[in-house]
Amino acid sequence: MNAVTQGELLRTLPFARRYARALTGGQARGDALVAQALRAGLPKDVPGPIALFAGVSRLVPDSAGEHITAKQRQLLLLTALEDLSITDAAQAVGLPVGEAKQRLDQAREALLAVTATDIMVIEDEPIIAMDIRQLVESCGHNVVGIATGEAEAVEMARELRPGLILADVNLGPGGDGISAVQRILQEQSTPVIFVTAYPERLLTAERLEPAFIISKPFEPVALAIATYQAVSGGISLD
Known part of the structure; x- marks a missing residue:
């Protein structure tokens, strides 16, 4: 698959920053994660427009949280905040589409149980x-x-x-x-x-x-x- 072009990278960069900041909970941590993904080289097994999202996502190990896992947070943010399709989001986090959809559905249900603010x-x-x-x-x-x-x-x-x-x-x-x-x-x-x-x-x-x-x-x-x-x-x- 073709590597990401400079034009695709520039168009995606602001939104990859938003994704990384929301994922990590801070501007500095999120921007550092994007920079790390760029230094490491972006995955070549995904389409160019989502390569930077994939690079950021795959640097974060999956881990259990109080309500949802890290991978589920990624899927929620990619589909709800960045408006990626479940197919593109699955590629970004490195999961088969069926498994990604199942994890996303479970995460949405779990959000309903979160204490009101x-x-x-x-x-x-x-x-x-x-x-x-x-x-x-x-x-x-x-x-x-x-x-x-x-x-x-x-x-x-x-x-x-x-x-x-x-x-x-x-x-x-x-x-x-x-x-x-x-x-x-x-x-x-x-x-x-x-x-x-x-x-x-x-x-x-x-x-x-x-x-x-x-x-x-x-x-x-x-x-x-x-x-x-x-x-x-x-x-x-x-």
Whole structure:
């Protein structure tokens, strides 16, 4: 099979960073994993567009977690966050399609058993905020507050101490979601998931960037696995 082309690599790189960050639970660990995959050489037994996902995935040993295994986390992230087909995701993690599908179905069922989390939403558009609330609650979580601007978000987080923050990046006249989160994290350690229509703008590895990013619009499964990864802290590579 042909090796990955430079064009395929450049197109995939931002999203491989998102995948690796969500998998490991942090920007630095995720970006280091992508760099390690590139240095090691990408697998030649998969199509070019998914070779980098495969390179990252195959550096992570399968291990049991509290609810799902490392391989199951990979399959969930590849299909829900990166929108790969089960066939492509199976190739990326090095499993037969039938076994990958079985493991993915088991992982989705296991997510339903995860303890609910109190979530604070930062979103300036009322209709979008309502949609996010419905999606969050359909995943079994509890929305404890919705902030529409930066100052309100900081004050609300100080008062509510949520278990997770789900933040839009662009708050219009209300400020900047990333700035709001940076101010919040100076006072408390809370997992954060950013929601944006342009995730590639936050996946350059050129500055401090979020570890968990979901593309708008998103599906409940994508939110569920991102929430699980954020709260559980991702996979340990030690």
